[in-house]
Amino acid sequence: MPSPLSPPLPPGGISQVPDIHGRFGRFGGRYVPETLSAALDQLQAAYDEARSDPSFQAELDQLLAAFVGRPTPLLFAKRLTEYAGGAQIWFKREDLSHTGAHKINNTLGQGLLAMRMGKKRIIAETGAGQHGVATATACARFGLDCVVYMGSEDVRRQEPNVRSMRMMGAEVRPVESGSRTLRDAINEAMRDWMGSVETTHYIIGSVVGPHPFPRIVRDFQSVIGKETLVFCKKELGRDPDCVVACVGGGSNAAGMFYPLVEHKGIRLVGVEAGGRSAKPGDHAASLSYGNAGILHGSLSYVLQDPDGQTADVHSVSAGLDYPGVGPEHAWWHDTKRVEYTSVTDAEALDAFDLVARREGILPALETSHALAWTVKEAARRPKEEVIVVCMSGRGDKDAAEIARLRSLENGGAHA
């Protein structure tokens, strides 16, 4: 039985998780209707088989190189570093990936898996729309049918991505239930899957959901951390001192952190959405303010009321606007391997402006959370130190929404 206290490290170290039941310490597992059990077993078997098949990895590597444009570079953020006046800030440029975010690493991998399982229809949920676009992209490339569930509030605030998905032949289904955001989109995708599971694969967009999704998504995203280590060794001759990523469901962070967790000297920091305030309903910081609970098929930290009803959450960023987080992050949190913190909407918006003007890069609002924390922290650290931020995606999708928010705030005064 899982212990409620910090569990002991597994014999192989902290990277040797999950176990065969999808447990990261006490977190993870598989809390789903029986209808989905067989499909999840099938997925696990297909994934294990794919991992031991060199031709699978070769095909994925080729796509990552020629289709996505990997490896993505590390960029020294010279003028941002000068601004902060302390540690060196480097960007791991996932925003340069095809479709503009890290999400494509996962959708290509899972798309190949779906084809191995003989499934021709793909469903996905999306918040910011980046995962939806990445899924639509993979489906167009592979010739698979694609349906994307998206909360109607997110359809509004991430409109450019909705258009891209439709152009690539995906059907976007707006979700009107609940808070009309990411959590409701996941509910609808799961309901679709309940009735279509024999012909359909669900490409979940983050390291959340029932086992084996958290592991599969993490593994496909681990290319981020692996490339970061290689680059730092080659260009800097050493590991970075600190690595930072934003945390919604936690996939860019897990992909960045997982290859680094055994490098004990590297400080790892996950940044959640602090929203408007620390009051319930005003933020989406599950690790900072939540409790252990079950949401969308796994045990992790969640924001819920004492009866177990999921709480309303808020973030200016559609991709972080989620009341749960991947179970591996819960485990890293409890074992204290990763520090989790949060920044507010306002801080993220300021970081967006700062990076746009000083680096010539529009970062995604999700990423802007990691950037906000990094600028604050770099100012406090010596110049010899190296901080790498996962630049999880680009911000073109957010430009219109940011302009709208700024004009609401300043009566249109802000440029």
Next chain:
Amino acid sequence: MTSHHDPMSQAAKPLAATFAALAKDGRKALAPFVTAGDPDLDTTLAVLEALDRAGAAVCELGVPYSDPIADGPVIQASYTRALAAGFTLEKFFEMVRKATGRVKMPILAMVSYSIIYRRGIDRFVDDAAAAGLAGLVVPDLPLEESDVLDATCKGASLALVRLVTPTTPPERAAEIARRSTGFLYCVSVAGVTGARTDLPEGLVERVTWLRTKTDVPVLVGFGVSTPEQVKLLSGVADGAIVGSALVRRVGELAAEGPEGVAKGVENWLADLVKAAT
């Protein structure tokens, strides 16, 4: 922890007695599902009494949850209404205590494991037993994750009813059937809950086979809405579960107040009960 199945264990006692009595009369079980707190708990209490009068064998009482992935639009909407009307677990158990004092049919809670886990497994099971519930149906708790709740329910003499679906492979279905207490819930179609018009292919064979794998009664649910379907199912299973069709009815009658809803539901259910032979 695994246990060998014991149909006459304390856990299954009220349910076993109910099914034994039905068998003696040569009848099958009609098992309605109703959402607690939709439109309010007073109505639910009146509905439970009406279902009991109409001859329901057992009742599943749905505990509203904010993110019910196994449920279709009808039940989902009823959960949303109940939560918006101020449903809480405290009020739920209070209402159940009243209901179990007044009705003879055993009542089970259909409840997400998210809710059980958050309250604490021991505390939830204690509260359920104290309120007089006969058991739990936990639709998002698969076999692999269920040992702790299974043991806790046994300790409190509560049944833990398990579900088998069309996507469950035979070996696994046999194991689920063996470990289910009270009765076995056979889901007739892959998909979310919702009323359907005909019985799916292969169901008869599946139920017949399942009945050879367990000593507890096998009830079929998901999509049952008419006396004809109940009649058909009664030929093969030990009973039928009626969910979305009843929940929809309660929703339609809601404006008529607790007594109006109760009356409408009672007449409607009585026809289904008649067909359960």
